[in-house]
Amino acid sequence: MADDQTRLRRERPRKVPLVTALAGAVAVGGAFGAATGLVNALSFQLRDFESRADTTGGVSPVEIASVLIDSGWAWAGLAVAVGWLFTRSGERLSPALARAAAVGALALLAATAAYSVVDTVRNGTPLSSWYRSEAIVWWVTSVVFGAPLGAVGGCARRPGVIGLLARATVPVGAAVQMLLQPPGRNERIELIGQAIVLTAAAVALGLILVRFLGERRRRAAVCFE
Structure with missing residues (x-):
């Protein structure tokens, strides 16, 4: 009996404390925003605005990095990733999704x-005005889209089709954006960004599908035992 109770305690998923999840979301989000702002600032400094050749065909590794991490799909992926990070497999659905939505937003x-603070410092404006460097629409967007995207991340650990669709959200979204509206100041940057993201999305979707099929085979084998 004691052995059975010990085994059940080990198998029971450990819920992530709410304070830990919220603090972690702030840390991860702040690091992402600051890194994005710094890369954008460096990319801006490296451009030669007086050169027509640089404007129409110029490219640098920093600018490619800036295009990738400051794309809409990357910011959406941040919310999904945080929702996934602070959710455990086997948790009760309702509280897990509520926490995932909160940390996503x-x-x-x-x-x-963090991006606004970096942008304020770069522009040389008073640091006390950092919250005005971004239009209010971005603050509202963070909540409106962050909550459902965080919940999607919380579903990514779920088995079955729900988990499959949740895990595929970011690579599919990234591919769609890069095909329909690729970011970049010239065609060369757009093409490089498309090649990187579409390749990574295809690889990610392949791995996700292989994992899903493997899980189904294991469940089927258990049922026939």
């Missing part, structure tokens, strides 16, 4: 705040 708010 908080992560995007923290990222927007």
Whole structure:
């Protein structure tokens, strides 16, 4: 009996404490926003605005990095990733999704705040005005989209089709954006960004599908034992 109770305790998923999840979301979001702002600032400094050749065909590794991490799909992926990070397999659905939604929204708010601080410092404006460097629409967007995207991340650990669709959200979204509206100041940057993201999305989707099929085979084998 004691052995059975010990085994059940080990198998029972450990819920992530709410304070830990919220603090982690702020840390991850803040780091992402600050990194994005710094890379954008460096990319801006490296451009030669007086050169027509640089404007129409110029490219640098820093600018490619800037295009990738400051794309809409990357910010959406931040909320999904944080929701996934602070959810455990086997948790009760309702509280797990509520926490995932909260950390998704908080992560995007923290990222927007950190990006605004970096942007304020770069422009030489008073640091006390950092919250006005971003339009209010971005603060609202962080909550409106961050919460459902965080919940999607919380579903990514779920088995079955729900987990499959949740895990595929970011690579599919990234591919769609890069095909329909690729970011970049010239065609060369757009093409490089498309090649990187579409390749990574295809690989990610392949791995996700292989994992899903493997899980189904294992469940089927257990049922026939």
